[in-house]
Amino acid sequence: MLDMPTKELIKATIPVLREHGVTLTRHFYARMFTHNPELKSIFNQGNQQNGSQQQALAMAVLAYAEHIENPGVLQPVLTMVANKHASLGIRAEHYPIVGKHLLASIREVLGDAANDELIAAWAAAYGQLADILIAQEQAIYQQAATQDGGWTGWRSFRVQQKVAESEEITSFYLVPADGGVVPDYRPGQYLSVRVMVPELGLMQPRQYSLSAAPGNAYLRISVKKETGATNTPGGMVSKVLHDSIAEGALIDVAPPMGDYFLHQDRDTPVVLISAGVGVTPKLSMLEYLAKTQPARSVQFIHACRHGGVHAFRQRVRELQQQYPGMNSTVYYETPREQDVRDRDYDRTGRIDLMAIAEYAIQPQADYYVCGPKPFMQAQIASLKALGVDAQRIHMEAFGSGGVAA
Ligand SMILES: Cc1cc2nc3c(=O)[nH]c(=O)nc-3n(C[C@H](O)[C@H](O)[C@H](O)COP(=O)(O)OP(=O)(O)OC[C@H]3O[C@@H](n4cnc5c(N)ncnc54)[C@H](O)[C@@H]3O)c2cc1C
Ligand code: HEM
Numbered sequence: 001m002l003d004m005p006t007k008e009l010i011k012a013t014i015p016v017l018r019e020h021g022v023t024l025t026r027h028f029y030a031r032m033f034t035h036n037p038e039l040k041s042i043f044n045q046g047n048q049q050n051g052s053q054q055q056a057l058a059m060a061v062l063a064y065a066e067h068i069e070n071p072g073v074l075q076p077v078l079t080m081v082a083n084k085h086a087s088l089g090i091r092a093e094h095y096p097i098v099g100k101h102l103l104a105s106i107r108e109v110l111g112d113a114a115n116d117e118l119i120a121a122w123a124a125a126y127g128q129l130a131d132i133l134i135a136q137e138q139a140i141y142q143q144a145a146t147q148d149g150g151w152t153g154w155r156s157f158r159v160q161q162k163v164a165e166s167e168e169i170t171s172f173y174l175v176p177a178d179g180g181v182v183p184d185y186r187p188g189q190y191l192s193v194r195v196m197v198p199e200l201g202l203m204q205p206r207q208y209s210l211s212a213a214p215g216n217a218y219l220r221i222s223v224k225k226e227t228g229a230t231n232t233p234g235g236m237v238s239k240v241l242h243d244s245i246a247e248g249a250l251i252d253v254a255p256p257m258g259d260y261f262l263h264q265d266r267d268t269p270v271v272l273i274s275a276g277v278g279v280t281p282k283l284s285m286l287e288y289l290a291k292t293q294p295a296r297s298v299q300f301i302h303a304c305r306h307g308g309v310h311a312f313r314q315r316v317r318e319l320q321q322q323y324p325g326m327n328s329t330v331y332y333e334t335p336r337e338q339d340v341r342d343r344d345y346d347r348t349g350r351i352d353l354m355a356i357a358e359y360a361i362q363p364q365a366d367y368y369v370c371g372p373k374p375f376m377q378a379q380i381a382s383l384k385a386l387g388v389d390a391q392r393i394h395m396e397a398f399g400s401g402g403v404a405a
Contacts (some may be wrong), residue, residue, distance in 0.1 A: 275371030
Protein backbone atom coordinates (compact mmCIF):
# COMPACT_ATOMS: atom_id res chain seq x y z
CA MET A 1 0.00 0.00 0.00
CA LEU A 2 1.24 3.49 -0.79
CA ASP A 3 1.14 6.01 2.07
CA MET A 4 -0.72 9.34 1.93
CA PRO A 5 2.28 11.60 1.17
CA THR A 6 3.31 9.29 -1.71
CA LYS A 7 -0.20 9.40 -3.14
CA GLU A 8 -0.29 13.20 -2.85
CA LEU A 9 3.04 13.49 -4.70
CA ILE A 10 1.75 11.21 -7.49
CA LYS A 11 -1.49 13.21 -7.74
CA ALA A 12 0.50 16.45 -7.99
CA THR A 13 2.06 15.17 -11.24
CA ILE A 14 -1.35 14.76 -12.97
CA PRO A 15 -1.33 18.19 -14.72
CA VAL A 16 2.20 17.71 -16.02
CA LEU A 17 1.39 14.16 -17.20
CA ARG A 18 -1.70 15.46 -18.99
CA GLU A 19 0.39 18.03 -20.80
CA HIS A 20 3.70 16.25 -21.31
CA GLY A 21 2.84 12.55 -20.94
CA VAL A 22 3.70 11.65 -24.54
CA THR A 23 6.97 13.65 -24.39
CA LEU A 24 7.86 11.66 -21.28
CA THR A 25 7.07 8.26 -22.78
CA ARG A 26 8.79 9.12 -26.09
CA HIS A 27 11.89 10.06 -24.13
CA PHE A 28 11.55 6.86 -22.09
CA TYR A 29 11.45 4.57 -25.13
CA ALA A 30 14.34 6.36 -26.88
CA ARG A 31 16.41 6.11 -23.68
CA MET A 32 15.56 2.45 -23.08
CA PHE A 33 16.28 1.37 -26.66
CA THR A 34 19.63 3.24 -26.61
CA HIS A 35 20.75 1.54 -23.39
CA ASN A 36 19.03 -1.82 -23.88
CA PRO A 37 18.80 -2.34 -27.67
CA GLU A 38 18.05 -6.05 -27.11
CA LEU A 39 14.52 -4.99 -26.07
CA LYS A 40 13.75 -3.65 -29.56
CA SER A 41 12.83 -7.12 -30.75
CA ILE A 42 10.27 -7.52 -27.93
CA PHE A 43 8.49 -4.23 -28.65
CA ASN A 44 6.33 -3.69 -31.72
CA GLN A 45 8.42 -1.25 -33.77
CA GLY A 46 5.38 -0.47 -35.96
CA ASN A 47 3.58 0.90 -32.89
CA GLN A 48 6.74 2.85 -32.05
CA GLN A 49 6.79 4.38 -35.53
CA ASN A 50 3.10 5.27 -35.63
CA GLY A 51 3.27 6.61 -32.05
CA SER A 52 0.49 4.43 -30.62
CA GLN A 53 2.73 2.73 -28.06
CA GLN A 54 4.02 6.02 -26.62
CA GLN A 55 0.41 7.20 -26.43
CA ALA A 56 -0.74 3.94 -24.76
CA LEU A 57 1.93 4.08 -22.07
CA ALA A 58 1.34 7.80 -21.40
CA MET A 59 -2.41 7.17 -21.00
CA ALA A 60 -1.70 4.23 -18.69
CA VAL A 61 0.62 6.26 -16.44
CA LEU A 62 -1.90 9.12 -16.34
CA ALA A 63 -4.81 6.75 -15.61
CA TYR A 64 -2.80 5.24 -12.77
CA ALA A 65 -2.06 8.66 -11.23
CA GLU A 66 -5.71 9.69 -11.58
CA HIS A 67 -6.97 6.52 -9.88
CA ILE A 68 -4.31 6.30 -7.18
CA GLU A 69 -6.99 6.42 -4.45
CA ASN A 70 -8.95 3.60 -6.03
CA PRO A 71 -6.59 1.51 -8.19
CA GLY A 72 -9.11 -1.38 -8.23
CA VAL A 73 -10.91 0.29 -11.15
CA LEU A 74 -7.79 -0.34 -13.26
CA GLN A 75 -7.92 -4.11 -12.72
CA PRO A 76 -9.52 -4.90 -16.11
CA VAL A 77 -6.80 -2.87 -17.85
CA LEU A 78 -4.07 -4.62 -15.84
CA THR A 79 -5.53 -7.99 -16.82
CA MET A 80 -5.38 -6.96 -20.48
CA VAL A 81 -1.77 -5.74 -20.05
CA ALA A 82 -0.69 -8.89 -18.14
CA ASN A 83 -2.06 -11.08 -20.94
CA LYS A 84 -0.30 -8.98 -23.58
CA HIS A 85 2.96 -9.06 -21.59
CA ALA A 86 2.75 -12.83 -21.05
CA SER A 87 2.03 -13.38 -24.74
CA LEU A 88 5.25 -11.45 -25.46
CA GLY A 89 7.32 -13.36 -22.89
CA ILE A 90 7.84 -10.45 -20.45
CA ARG A 91 9.49 -11.76 -17.25
CA ALA A 92 10.04 -10.41 -13.74
CA GLU A 93 13.66 -9.58 -14.58
CA HIS A 94 12.54 -7.08 -17.25
CA TYR A 95 10.78 -4.87 -14.67
CA PRO A 96 13.84 -3.28 -13.05
CA ILE A 97 15.16 -2.30 -16.51
CA VAL A 98 11.90 -0.57 -17.49
CA GLY A 99 11.62 0.98 -14.01
CA LYS A 100 15.15 2.40 -14.19
CA HIS A 101 14.52 4.10 -17.55
CA LEU A 102 11.07 5.35 -16.54
CA LEU A 103 12.33 7.02 -13.35
CA ALA A 104 15.37 8.48 -15.12
CA SER A 105 13.05 9.83 -17.84
CA ILE A 106 10.76 11.48 -15.26
CA ARG A 107 13.83 13.22 -13.83
CA GLU A 108 15.20 14.23 -17.22
CA VAL A 109 11.91 15.47 -18.70
CA LEU A 110 10.55 17.23 -15.62
CA GLY A 111 13.93 18.81 -14.77
CA ASP A 112 13.75 21.00 -11.64
CA ALA A 113 10.13 19.97 -11.05
CA ALA A 114 11.30 16.42 -10.20
CA ASN A 115 12.94 16.39 -6.78
CA ASP A 116 14.12 13.27 -4.93
CA GLU A 117 10.86 12.98 -3.03
CA LEU A 118 8.83 12.87 -6.23
CA ILE A 119 11.14 10.28 -7.79
CA ALA A 120 10.87 8.15 -4.64
CA ALA A 121 7.06 8.37 -4.82
CA TRP A 122 7.06 7.23 -8.45
CA ALA A 123 9.53 4.45 -7.62
CA ALA A 124 7.13 3.17 -4.94
CA ALA A 125 4.17 3.41 -7.32
CA TYR A 126 6.04 1.65 -10.13
CA GLY A 127 7.09 -1.08 -7.70
CA GLN A 128 3.49 -1.61 -6.65
CA LEU A 129 2.22 -1.86 -10.24
CA ALA A 130 5.12 -4.12 -11.19
CA ASP A 131 4.32 -6.52 -8.32
CA ILE A 132 0.67 -6.76 -9.40
CA LEU A 133 1.62 -7.42 -13.04
CA ILE A 134 4.40 -9.90 -12.23
CA ALA A 135 2.01 -11.95 -10.06
CA GLN A 136 -0.71 -11.95 -12.73
CA GLU A 137 1.79 -12.88 -15.45
CA GLN A 138 3.17 -15.74 -13.37
CA ALA A 139 -0.35 -17.16 -13.00
CA ILE A 140 -0.90 -16.90 -16.77
CA TYR A 141 2.45 -18.64 -17.52
CA GLN A 142 1.62 -21.37 -15.01
CA GLN A 143 -1.73 -22.02 -16.66
CA ALA A 144 -0.22 -21.96 -20.17
CA ALA A 145 2.57 -24.38 -19.23
CA THR A 146 0.60 -26.95 -17.28
CA GLN A 147 -2.30 -27.63 -19.63
CA ASP A 148 -2.27 -30.46 -22.17
CA GLY A 149 -0.09 -29.42 -25.12
CA GLY A 150 0.91 -26.26 -23.23
CA TRP A 151 4.21 -24.35 -23.18
CA THR A 152 5.66 -20.91 -22.43
CA GLY A 153 7.89 -18.73 -24.56
CA TRP A 154 8.26 -19.54 -28.26
CA ARG A 155 7.49 -22.94 -29.81
CA SER A 156 8.18 -23.80 -33.40
CA PHE A 157 5.11 -24.41 -35.59
CA ARG A 158 4.92 -25.46 -39.23
CA VAL A 159 2.62 -23.62 -41.64
CA GLN A 160 0.60 -26.60 -42.81
CA GLN A 161 -1.65 -24.64 -45.15
CA LYS A 162 -2.29 -21.06 -46.30
CA VAL A 163 -5.82 -20.26 -47.46
CA ALA A 164 -6.89 -16.94 -49.01
CA GLU A 165 -10.10 -15.81 -47.28
CA SER A 166 -10.46 -12.55 -49.25
CA GLU A 167 -8.34 -10.23 -51.42
CA GLU A 168 -6.42 -9.13 -48.31
CA ILE A 169 -6.92 -11.77 -45.57
CA THR A 170 -5.10 -15.13 -45.58
CA SER A 171 -5.47 -17.92 -43.01
CA PHE A 172 -2.44 -19.80 -41.69
CA TYR A 173 -2.99 -23.34 -40.35
CA LEU A 174 -0.23 -23.91 -37.78
CA VAL A 175 0.81 -27.34 -36.46
CA PRO A 176 3.51 -28.00 -33.83
CA ALA A 177 6.85 -28.79 -35.51
CA ASP A 178 7.58 -31.22 -32.63
CA GLY A 179 4.53 -33.29 -33.60
CA GLY A 180 2.92 -32.64 -30.19
CA VAL A 181 -0.66 -31.66 -29.46
CA VAL A 182 -2.07 -28.14 -29.49
CA PRO A 183 -3.56 -26.73 -26.28
CA ASP A 184 -7.15 -25.80 -25.59
CA TYR A 185 -8.06 -22.10 -25.59
CA ARG A 186 -11.08 -19.89 -25.16
CA PRO A 187 -12.85 -18.76 -28.34
CA GLY A 188 -11.79 -15.14 -28.85
CA GLN A 189 -8.23 -15.47 -27.51
CA TYR A 190 -5.10 -14.63 -29.51
CA LEU A 191 -1.54 -15.82 -29.83
CA SER A 192 1.72 -14.03 -30.68
CA VAL A 193 3.93 -15.01 -33.58
CA ARG A 194 7.36 -13.64 -34.33
CA VAL A 195 9.20 -13.34 -37.62
CA MET A 196 12.39 -11.71 -38.89
CA VAL A 197 11.66 -8.28 -40.42
CA PRO A 198 14.49 -7.66 -42.92
CA GLU A 199 14.19 -3.86 -43.08
CA LEU A 200 14.71 -3.68 -39.29
CA GLY A 201 17.12 -6.60 -39.03
CA LEU A 202 15.05 -7.62 -35.99
CA MET A 203 12.66 -10.34 -34.93
CA GLN A 204 9.23 -8.79 -34.43
CA PRO A 205 6.22 -10.19 -32.55
CA ARG A 206 2.56 -9.53 -33.37
CA GLN A 207 -0.70 -10.81 -31.94
CA TYR A 208 -3.29 -12.64 -34.05
CA SER A 209 -6.68 -13.85 -32.86
CA LEU A 210 -7.38 -17.54 -33.24
CA SER A 211 -9.95 -17.70 -36.02
CA ALA A 212 -11.14 -21.30 -35.56
CA ALA A 213 -12.89 -23.01 -32.66
CA PRO A 214 -10.66 -24.88 -30.19
CA GLY A 215 -10.44 -28.66 -30.53
CA ASN A 216 -8.66 -28.93 -33.91
CA ALA A 217 -5.22 -30.45 -34.54
CA TYR A 218 -4.02 -27.00 -35.66
CA LEU A 219 -4.11 -23.39 -34.52
CA ARG A 220 -5.49 -21.07 -37.19
CA ILE A 221 -4.83 -17.36 -37.53
CA SER A 222 -6.10 -15.10 -40.31
CA VAL A 223 -3.94 -12.14 -41.23
CA LYS A 224 -4.83 -9.01 -43.19
CA LYS A 225 -2.05 -7.66 -45.38
CA GLU A 226 -1.62 -4.01 -44.33
CA THR A 227 -0.76 -2.40 -47.65
CA GLY A 228 -0.29 1.19 -46.39
CA ALA A 229 -1.14 4.36 -48.31
CA THR A 230 0.64 7.26 -50.01
CA ASN A 231 2.24 8.58 -46.83
CA THR A 232 1.94 5.43 -44.72
CA PRO A 233 4.28 2.47 -45.08
CA GLY A 234 2.75 -0.98 -45.36
CA GLY A 235 2.68 -3.33 -42.37
CA MET A 236 5.99 -5.08 -41.66
CA VAL A 237 4.95 -8.42 -40.15
CA SER A 238 1.77 -8.91 -42.19
CA LYS A 239 3.88 -8.40 -45.34
CA VAL A 240 6.44 -11.04 -44.24
CA LEU A 241 3.64 -13.48 -43.38
CA HIS A 242 1.84 -12.99 -46.70
CA ASP A 243 4.88 -12.80 -48.98
CA SER A 244 7.72 -14.76 -47.36
CA ILE A 245 6.17 -17.41 -45.11
CA ALA A 246 5.17 -20.21 -47.47
CA GLU A 247 3.42 -23.49 -46.70
CA GLY A 248 5.95 -25.74 -44.93
CA ALA A 249 7.82 -22.83 -43.30
CA LEU A 250 8.55 -22.80 -39.57
CA ILE A 251 7.38 -19.94 -37.39
CA ASP A 252 7.70 -19.10 -33.67
CA VAL A 253 4.40 -19.13 -31.78
CA ALA A 254 3.54 -18.17 -28.17
CA PRO A 255 0.63 -19.94 -26.41
CA PRO A 256 -2.98 -18.71 -26.70
CA MET A 257 -3.83 -15.98 -24.19
CA GLY A 258 -6.04 -12.92 -23.82
CA ASP A 259 -8.85 -11.52 -21.71
CA TYR A 260 -11.35 -11.21 -24.57
CA PHE A 261 -13.25 -14.47 -24.91
CA LEU A 262 -16.71 -15.92 -25.19
CA HIS A 263 -18.40 -16.59 -21.85
CA GLN A 264 -18.81 -20.31 -22.40
CA ASP A 265 -20.54 -20.80 -19.04
CA ARG A 266 -23.58 -18.68 -20.02
CA ASP A 267 -26.58 -19.61 -22.14
CA THR A 268 -27.80 -16.05 -22.71
CA PRO A 269 -27.87 -14.39 -26.19
CA VAL A 270 -24.63 -13.43 -27.91
CA VAL A 271 -24.26 -10.43 -30.22
CA LEU A 272 -21.07 -10.46 -32.30
CA ILE A 273 -20.25 -7.08 -33.88
CA SER A 274 -17.21 -6.65 -36.16
CA ALA A 275 -15.70 -4.71 -39.02
CA GLY A 276 -13.02 -5.86 -41.46
CA VAL A 277 -10.43 -8.27 -40.04
CA GLY A 278 -12.14 -7.87 -36.64
CA VAL A 279 -14.21 -10.87 -37.78
CA THR A 280 -11.41 -13.31 -36.76
CA PRO A 281 -12.12 -13.84 -33.03
CA LYS A 282 -15.84 -13.91 -33.82
CA LEU A 283 -15.38 -16.81 -36.18
CA SER A 284 -13.80 -18.85 -33.40
CA MET A 285 -16.75 -17.98 -31.16
CA LEU A 286 -19.30 -18.75 -33.86
CA GLU A 287 -17.78 -22.14 -34.74
CA TYR A 288 -17.63 -23.02 -31.05
CA LEU A 289 -21.26 -22.00 -30.47
CA ALA A 290 -22.48 -23.92 -33.52
CA LYS A 291 -20.66 -27.03 -32.28
CA THR A 292 -21.50 -26.90 -28.58
CA GLN A 293 -24.44 -24.56 -27.86
CA PRO A 294 -26.67 -24.58 -30.96
CA ALA A 295 -29.70 -23.47 -28.94
CA ARG A 296 -27.99 -20.25 -27.86
CA SER A 297 -29.23 -17.19 -29.76
CA VAL A 298 -26.54 -15.43 -31.83
CA GLN A 299 -26.63 -12.23 -33.84
CA PHE A 300 -23.68 -12.04 -36.26
CA ILE A 301 -23.30 -8.42 -37.37
CA HIS A 302 -20.39 -7.66 -39.69
CA ALA A 303 -19.27 -4.80 -41.91
CA CYS A 304 -16.64 -4.64 -44.64
CA ARG A 305 -15.93 -2.41 -47.61
CA HIS A 306 -17.25 -4.70 -50.38
CA GLY A 307 -17.42 -8.30 -51.60
CA GLY A 308 -13.72 -8.43 -52.57
CA VAL A 309 -12.66 -8.06 -48.93
CA HIS A 310 -15.53 -10.05 -47.41
CA ALA A 311 -13.59 -12.82 -45.61
CA PHE A 312 -15.23 -16.10 -44.49
CA ARG A 313 -18.40 -15.37 -46.47
CA GLN A 314 -18.89 -19.03 -47.42
CA ARG A 315 -18.00 -20.37 -43.94
CA VAL A 316 -20.45 -18.06 -42.22
CA ARG A 317 -23.16 -19.08 -44.67
CA GLU A 318 -22.49 -22.78 -43.93
CA LEU A 319 -22.60 -22.14 -40.19
CA GLN A 320 -25.88 -20.30 -40.57
CA GLN A 321 -27.40 -23.32 -42.30
CA GLN A 322 -26.28 -25.65 -39.46
CA TYR A 323 -27.02 -23.32 -36.60
CA PRO A 324 -30.71 -22.64 -35.92
CA GLY A 325 -30.03 -19.96 -33.29
CA MET A 326 -27.97 -17.74 -35.60
CA ASN A 327 -29.00 -14.64 -37.54
CA SER A 328 -26.56 -12.76 -39.78
CA THR A 329 -26.56 -9.11 -40.91
CA VAL A 330 -23.77 -8.06 -43.29
CA TYR A 331 -23.08 -4.45 -44.30
CA TYR A 332 -21.07 -3.43 -47.38
CA GLU A 333 -19.84 0.12 -47.14
CA THR A 334 -19.40 0.58 -50.89
CA PRO A 335 -20.81 -2.43 -52.79
CA ARG A 336 -19.32 -3.05 -56.23
CA GLU A 337 -21.53 -3.69 -59.26
CA GLN A 338 -21.03 -7.45 -58.96
CA ASP A 339 -21.92 -7.31 -55.23
CA VAL A 340 -25.22 -5.69 -56.11
CA ARG A 341 -25.83 -8.50 -58.62
CA ASP A 342 -24.77 -11.29 -56.20
CA ARG A 343 -26.51 -9.67 -53.21
CA ASP A 344 -24.14 -11.17 -50.65
CA TYR A 345 -24.92 -8.42 -48.17
CA ASP A 346 -28.00 -7.26 -46.30
CA ARG A 347 -27.43 -3.54 -45.83
CA THR A 348 -25.34 -0.72 -47.28
CA GLY A 349 -23.14 1.71 -45.34
CA ARG A 350 -21.83 1.32 -41.81
CA ILE A 351 -23.30 -0.69 -38.95
CA ASP A 352 -26.11 1.31 -37.37
CA LEU A 353 -27.21 -0.54 -34.23
CA MET A 354 -29.99 2.00 -33.64
CA ALA A 355 -31.62 0.97 -36.94
CA ILE A 356 -31.50 -2.76 -36.12
CA ALA A 357 -31.98 -2.47 -32.35
CA GLU A 358 -35.23 -4.43 -32.57
CA TYR A 359 -33.27 -7.68 -32.98
CA ALA A 360 -29.66 -6.64 -32.22
CA ILE A 361 -30.37 -5.62 -28.64
CA GLN A 362 -31.57 -8.47 -26.47
CA PRO A 363 -32.16 -8.82 -22.74
CA GLN A 364 -29.18 -10.37 -20.86
CA ALA A 365 -27.08 -10.51 -24.05
CA ASP A 366 -23.28 -10.22 -24.13
CA TYR A 367 -21.88 -7.99 -26.89
CA TYR A 368 -18.47 -8.83 -28.40
CA VAL A 369 -17.07 -5.96 -30.45
CA CYS A 370 -13.92 -6.06 -32.59
CA GLY A 371 -12.65 -3.80 -35.34
CA PRO A 372 -10.79 -0.52 -35.90
CA LYS A 373 -10.79 1.83 -32.90
CA PRO A 374 -13.18 4.50 -34.32
CA PHE A 375 -15.58 1.69 -35.28
CA MET A 376 -15.49 0.27 -31.76
CA GLN A 377 -15.99 3.68 -30.18
CA ALA A 378 -19.07 4.22 -32.39
CA GLN A 379 -20.53 0.80 -31.48
CA ILE A 380 -19.91 1.29 -27.77
CA ALA A 381 -21.60 4.71 -27.89
CA SER A 382 -24.63 3.13 -29.62
CA LEU A 383 -24.79 0.19 -27.20
CA LYS A 384 -24.67 2.55 -24.23
CA ALA A 385 -27.29 4.85 -25.77
CA LEU A 386 -29.47 1.74 -26.21
CA GLY A 387 -29.17 1.02 -22.47
CA VAL A 388 -26.68 -1.85 -22.55
CA ASP A 389 -24.73 -2.28 -19.29
CA ALA A 390 -20.95 -1.71 -19.77
CA GLN A 391 -20.31 -5.06 -18.02
CA ARG A 392 -21.93 -6.80 -20.98
CA ILE A 393 -19.74 -5.12 -23.60
CA HIS A 394 -16.49 -6.99 -24.41
CA MET A 395 -13.89 -5.51 -26.73
CA GLU A 396 -10.66 -6.41 -28.46
CA ALA A 397 -8.53 -3.62 -29.95
CA PHE A 398 -6.15 -4.80 -32.70
CA GLY A 399 -3.48 -2.33 -31.54
CA SER A 400 -2.16 -0.63 -28.42
CA GLY A 401 -4.19 1.29 -25.92
CA GLY A 402 -7.49 -0.62 -25.94
CA VAL A 403 -10.90 1.04 -25.93
CA ALA A 404 -12.64 1.63 -22.63
CA ALA A 405 -16.27 0.78 -22.10
C1 LIG B 1 -5.13 -8.84 -29.55
C2 LIG B 1 -4.85 -8.60 -31.01
C3 LIG B 1 -5.40 -9.43 -31.96
C4 LIG B 1 -5.16 -9.21 -33.31
N1 LIG B 1 -5.71 -10.05 -34.23
C5 LIG B 1 -5.47 -9.84 -35.54
C6 LIG B 1 -6.03 -10.72 -36.54
O1 LIG B 1 -6.74 -11.68 -36.21
N2 LIG B 1 -5.74 -10.48 -37.83
C7 LIG B 1 -4.95 -9.42 -38.23
O2 LIG B 1 -4.72 -9.27 -39.44
N3 LIG B 1 -4.43 -8.57 -37.32
C8 LIG B 1 -4.65 -8.77 -36.00
N4 LIG B 1 -4.09 -7.93 -35.07
C9 LIG B 1 -3.18 -6.86 -35.54
C10 LIG B 1 -1.77 -7.42 -35.71
O3 LIG B 1 -1.23 -7.77 -34.44
C11 LIG B 1 -0.81 -6.42 -36.36
O4 LIG B 1 -0.87 -5.22 -35.65
C12 LIG B 1 -1.12 -6.19 -37.81
O5 LIG B 1 -0.96 -7.40 -38.55
C13 LIG B 1 -0.19 -5.12 -38.40
O6 LIG B 1 1.13 -5.52 -38.16
P1 LIG B 1 2.25 -5.18 -39.23
O7 LIG B 1 3.56 -5.56 -38.69
O8 LIG B 1 1.88 -5.71 -40.58
O9 LIG B 1 2.14 -3.60 -39.31
P2 LIG B 1 3.11 -2.57 -38.57
O10 LIG B 1 4.37 -2.49 -39.34
O11 LIG B 1 3.15 -2.88 -37.15
O12 LIG B 1 2.30 -1.23 -38.78
C14 LIG B 1 1.02 -1.07 -38.13
C15 LIG B 1 0.23 0.00 -38.83
O13 LIG B 1 0.89 1.24 -38.68
C16 LIG B 1 1.05 1.85 -39.93
N5 LIG B 1 2.33 2.61 -39.87
C17 LIG B 1 3.58 2.11 -39.82
N6 LIG B 1 4.50 3.13 -39.77
C18 LIG B 1 3.78 4.27 -39.76
C19 LIG B 1 4.12 5.64 -39.72
N7 LIG B 1 5.39 6.02 -39.69
N8 LIG B 1 3.10 6.54 -39.74
C20 LIG B 1 1.81 6.16 -39.77
N9 LIG B 1 1.43 4.87 -39.82
C21 LIG B 1 2.39 3.95 -39.83
C22 LIG B 1 1.09 0.70 -40.95
O14 LIG B 1 0.63 1.09 -42.23
C23 LIG B 1 0.12 -0.28 -40.35
O15 LIG B 1 -1.21 -0.03 -40.76
C24 LIG B 1 -4.34 -8.13 -33.71
C25 LIG B 1 -3.77 -7.30 -32.74
C26 LIG B 1 -4.02 -7.52 -31.41
C27 LIG B 1 -3.39 -6.62 -30.39
C1 HEM C 1 4.59 -1.44 -14.09
C2 HEM C 1 5.12 -1.68 -15.24
C3 HEM C 1 4.42 -1.70 -16.58
C4 HEM C 1 3.25 -1.13 -16.97
C5 HEM C 1 2.26 -0.32 -16.14
C6 HEM C 1 3.06 -1.46 -18.37
C7 HEM C 1 1.98 -1.06 -19.13
C8 HEM C 1 1.76 -1.42 -20.44
C9 HEM C 1 0.62 -0.99 -21.23
C10 HEM C 1 -0.50 -0.09 -20.75
C11 HEM C 1 0.75 -1.57 -22.45
C12 HEM C 1 -0.20 -1.40 -23.63
C13 HEM C 1 -1.12 -2.58 -23.73
C14 HEM C 1 -2.05 -2.45 -24.93
O1 HEM C 1 -2.83 -1.52 -24.98
O2 HEM C 1 -1.98 -3.30 -25.80
C15 HEM C 1 1.96 -2.35 -22.43
C16 HEM C 1 2.43 -3.07 -23.51
C17 HEM C 1 3.69 -3.61 -23.55
N1 HEM C 1 4.59 -3.69 -22.54
FE1 HEM C 1 4.36 -3.01 -20.66
N2 HEM C 1 4.11 -2.21 -18.80
C18 HEM C 1 4.98 -2.37 -17.76
C19 HEM C 1 6.17 -3.06 -17.78
C20 HEM C 1 6.72 -3.64 -18.88
C21 HEM C 1 7.99 -4.32 -18.89
C22 HEM C 1 8.88 -4.56 -17.69
C23 HEM C 1 8.20 -4.74 -20.17
C24 HEM C 1 9.40 -5.51 -20.68
C25 HEM C 1 10.38 -5.00 -21.33
C26 HEM C 1 7.05 -4.32 -20.95
C27 HEM C 1 6.87 -4.56 -22.30
C28 HEM C 1 5.72 -4.29 -23.00
C29 HEM C 1 5.54 -4.64 -24.39
C30 HEM C 1 6.56 -5.33 -25.29
C31 HEM C 1 4.25 -4.22 -24.73
C32 HEM C 1 3.58 -4.33 -26.10
C33 HEM C 1 3.88 -3.04 -26.79
C34 HEM C 1 3.85 -3.14 -28.25
O3 HEM C 1 4.50 -4.05 -28.74
O4 HEM C 1 3.20 -2.31 -28.88
N3 HEM C 1 6.19 -3.66 -20.14
N4 HEM C 1 2.55 -2.26 -21.20
